[in-house]
Each structure stands twice: as C-alpha cells, then as structure tokens.
Amino acid sequence: MYLTVSPPLSCKTLLYRPAVATSWAEGLGQVLCCDSGRTALGIALRLLHLPPNSNIVLPGLNCEAVIDTITGANVQIRYYDVPETLDPAIPAIEAAVDNRTACVALVHYFGFAADPTPLRRFCDRRGLPLIEDCAHALFSGGEAGHCGTAGDFAVFSLRKTLPIPNGGAIAVNRAGYRPALREVLLKKPSSVETLARTAFLLMKYHFMQHGRALAAAKRLCPVRANSGGPENQAPAWKALSSVSERILAASEAHAVRAARQTRYRYWADVLRGQRGVRILRPHLAPATCPYSFPVLVDRREELLEELARSGVRLEATFSGAPFLKPGCVPTGQGLPSAARLARELVSLPVHQALPMARLAEIAEKFVSALERRC
Ligand SMILES: Cc1ncc(COP(=O)(O)O)c(C=O)c1O
Numbered sequence: 083m084y085l086t087v088s089p090p091l092s093c094k095t096l097l098y099r100p101a102v103a104t105s106w107a108e109g110l111g112q113v114l115c116c117d118s119g120r121t122a123l124g125i126a127l128r129l130l131h132l133p134p135n136s137n138i139v140l141p142g143l144n145c146e147a148v149i150d151t152i153t154g155a156n157v158q159i160r161y162y163d164v165p166e167t168l169d170p171a172i173p174a175i176e177a178a179v180d181n182r183t184a185c186v187a188l189v190h191y192f193g194f195a196a197d198p199t200p201l202r203r204f205c206d207r208r209g210l211p212l213i214e215d216c217a218h219a220l221f222s223g224g225e226a227g228h229c230g231t232a233g234d235f236a237v238f239s240l241r242k243t244l245p246i247p248n249g250g251a252i253a254v255n256r257a258g259y260r261p262a263l264r265e266v267l268l269k270k271p272s273s274v275e276t277l278a279r280t281a282f283l284l285m286k287y288h289f290m291q292h293g294r295a296l297a298a299a300k301r302l303c304p305v306r307a308n309s310g311g312p313e314n315q316a317p318a319w320k321a322l323s324s325v326s327e328r329i330l331a332a333s334e335a336h337a338v339r340a341a342r343q344t345r346y347r348y349w350a351d352v353l354r355g356q357r358g359v360r361i362l363r364p365h366l367a368p369a370t371c372p373y374s375f376p377v378l379v380d381r382r383e384e385l386l387e388e389l390a391r392s393g394v395r396l397e398a399t400f401s402g403a404p405f406l407k408p409g410c411v412p413t414g415q416g417l418p419s420a421a422r423l424a425r426e427l428v429s430l431p432v433h434q435a436l437p438m439a440r441l442a443e444i445a446e447k448f449v450s451a452l453e454r455r456c
Contacts, residue, residue, distance in 0.1 A: 106221065106335055107228035110236065111255035114263060115322035115330070119217040119239030120147040122252035126213055126235040127155045129254065129262045136184035138213075139175060142420030143168075143400050144189065148215070158182075164420040166362065169196045172204055179208065188233075189215040192399075192429070193342075193373040194363055195224025198232035211235070211256070217242055218373035221335040228369075231255065242373060244333055245435055246326035247282070339371040341434035345441055349375035349430050352445045358452040362427075374399070374429035382426055385451055394447050397429040 116122055132138070137158035140148070144161075152159055160183065162174040168191040175186060186205055190196050198214060205212040214233035216222075220243040222229045230236030234256040240249030254260055322330070343366055350364055353375075360378040376399065379385055386396055401424060431444065 107223070107230065109227050109231035110253040111257070112260050112263065113251055113253050115240070115249070115251045115327070117248040117322060118147075118241065118250040119215075119237050120151045120250070122237035122239075122250040123148060123151050123213070123215070124155060125252050126237060127152065127157060129235070129259045130185060130211060131262075132157050132184045136182050137180070139178045139183050139186045141170065141187070141189050142417035143191070143423050145400060157184075161417055161420070163417045164191075164423060166419060166423070168192070168194060168362070170198075170201050172200050175201065175204065179210070183208075183210060185211050185213060187213040187215055189217070190219035190222060190229045192363070192376045193219045193222045193371050195219065195222055195226070195229050195367075195370065197224060197226055199226050202232050213237065219371070220244070221339050221371035223369035224367065234259065240322075240326065240330060243338060243371065244326075244329060246323075246329045248323055249326040249330065250322075335371070338434050339369075342372050342432045343370070345432035345434075345436060345438075346372045346375050348438070348441060349432065349445065352449065353377065356449060356452060357456045372432050375432055377428050377430060378423070378426040379428055379452070380426065381455075382428060385455070386428070388451050389447060392447050392451075394444050396431070396444075396448075399427050399429040400424045401427075 114122075114125070116125065127138075132155075134156070135158070137160050138152055139160050139162060140152070141164045142161035143164040149159065160178045160180065162171070162178040165171060170188040179186070186201065188196055188198060188201055198212070202212060204210075211234040212232070214230050214236040216230045216236050217239035219229040220238050220240060226232060230238065230253050232255075234254075236253040236255065238251040238253070240246060240251060254263060346366055350361065350366075353359055353361055354364070358379065362376040362378065366372065374397070382398055382401075386398055389396055430448070431441070
C-alpha cells in the first residue's frame, strides 16, 4: 500500500492500489500521489532519465524547494525571466535553451493558468519534454483546459490548496513515460512525520484565525527540501499519508474554488485604488482557483515586519534570489523582472478556511500599514 495511482496501473502488484478521488481534472494522464510538490518534481526528473551535464530551463521566479530538488538530482538550471504578466515568454525561453537543455518547465503562478499552447508547440519543435508546475494550481484551469494537461508531466502541491498535512502529485500525461512509473518506489512517511506535519498545519490554522502561532510552528517543524545537501544524495520518495488521502477524497474542487474566489474578490475590492500597492491580477477567470492574492510593495520586509508586530504574518512568496544559487547558469540579459518580483511580492491569504471576519481584520491592518507609509 505504498502508492496511490489513478487510473490503476496495469502492473498488478501489491505495491499499487486503485486511487481514491485523485483524478480531480479531466485530461490529466496517470496520476500518482506523493507527499509534496518537490517529491513529484523529483519523480518527474527520475522518469526523464536526464543525461549528465544536461540542464532544465526554468522560470527565474521560483522557490528554493524546486531549485534544491533539481540541483540535488545533479541537473543544471538555466533560468528565463518572468514578466509581470507571469506568462512564459517564448523569446526568453528560446534564449535560455542551449544544446544541453533536456527539459523546459513553466509555472502556473498563484493559480492563474498560463497559456501553455505556445510553449507546448515550441517544445514539440525542439523535441523537449515540458513540465507544468501546478503547485499553486490544483483546481485551476484556463482556456486550454485544466492546468497540468498540456505538459508531458505536471506536478501539484496538494497541501498548498487543501488542509492536509502533506500532499503532492505527479500527472504523467505522455504514455511513453508510464512504464517507468512502475520503477518508482515510494516510501510511506513515518507516523512521526505525519503527526509533526499535522501539528504544524493545526498551528497554521490557529495563526490564520488568531494571528499568532506561525513563527512558533515554523521553529518547531521546519519544512526542508526533500533532496538537497550531500547527506541526502538518495532521496526517499514519500507517499501521500492516509490522512491526506481521505481529505483529498472528500474535497470538492468547486467549493474550494468558490471560497477562494470570494476571498480573492474581497482583496480586489479593498485594494482597488489603494496607494502603495500594485495588484498583479485584478480579475479572476471563472476557472481560476487562486492560491493567494499577489501584490507588489516597495520595501516589503519593512512592511511585513510592521504587520508581524501587529499579529499579521504575511507570506513573502519567492523571496530571495534563487537564480544566484550554485548550479545556475545566468542567461541573456539576466532576470530583471523576476528579480523585482522576488523582491516585492506579497501573497495575501485567500485560503478557504480563513474566516471572513479574520480576513477583514488582516485587510484593515494591511491597508493601515500602507497608508502610514504614504
Ligand atoms: C512554484 C512551486 N513549485 C513547487 C513547489 C514545491 O511544492 P512543495 O512545497 O509541496 O514541495 C513550490 C513550493 O513552495 C512552489 O512554490
């Protein structure tokens, strides 16, 4: 009982079992659930059998867990810049691809579906596999269909959308890679780890409702990348825990999407015309299930510290400059737009479990802090 696979693999082995409600979207290929987005990405890299010295072309605005997973698998990274529209721009990707490129990735940032069609065509012309990073976009779609259906692989971070202690998934859309899935052995997380993650989650909700415990929770249960340092050369693939599996099975995509959209619109109404903040995406498409309400602010750290002192801890998504990490081969003109986004982005919460009263309180403190600095 180590894997959760949907639809069931033809290989009749005790290691595999039919899924619960893992096929949350029409058009996804074979879905395999695991503990996190980074594990799902690690599995994709493993299935790709990338040659030595090859590289993956990745958007410059990215999180450390992704970068550590790729460099931990001994694959190099070449970054492309990310415009404020957050869409993958083919000229920037073309400039990043070289003769060692073995794969290209795109990210559906904050749950907003990027149009994958031009990149899909580009990858097909070049014979390159495409990974769609849907870590923020579990229940999101766009004109081209559900996020995750265009890539050879799609990776999801279930726990970013659902209230579960752990959870990720990989969709293997290209049939040619499916036999290799059978070779992937997943190790179930220990009950201690599951308990620790559950405790972290409960504290996180406490923070959301009462504005306190996140820092303490993070100190108690630091979340680390799966494969990174030399001590971790052979990453253990971790399965979805049964707690998460049950919550995933009971989750209704349309209800989660509707609740998140309500909170998103609340932020849009509150911040429309507000000085000192720039809204990245003022409008929602019906199929968007937002991960957060992303805004840009100057002198972000100062603002976040001030808010933290008043009991509101907000997320500085993609902070830092991951493209300066070892393993990065800077490309073309550098990454001015991604660097700016990484410096200024704040993710305002839209989680379905966030009570509207608490949301109003957070919004009021956020607006007051912005007003004080104008
Ligand atoms: C764009 C993106 N992809 C993948 C991941 C990894 O997901 P997880 O935290 O579930 O490993 C993250 C996490 O921060 C992310 O922001």
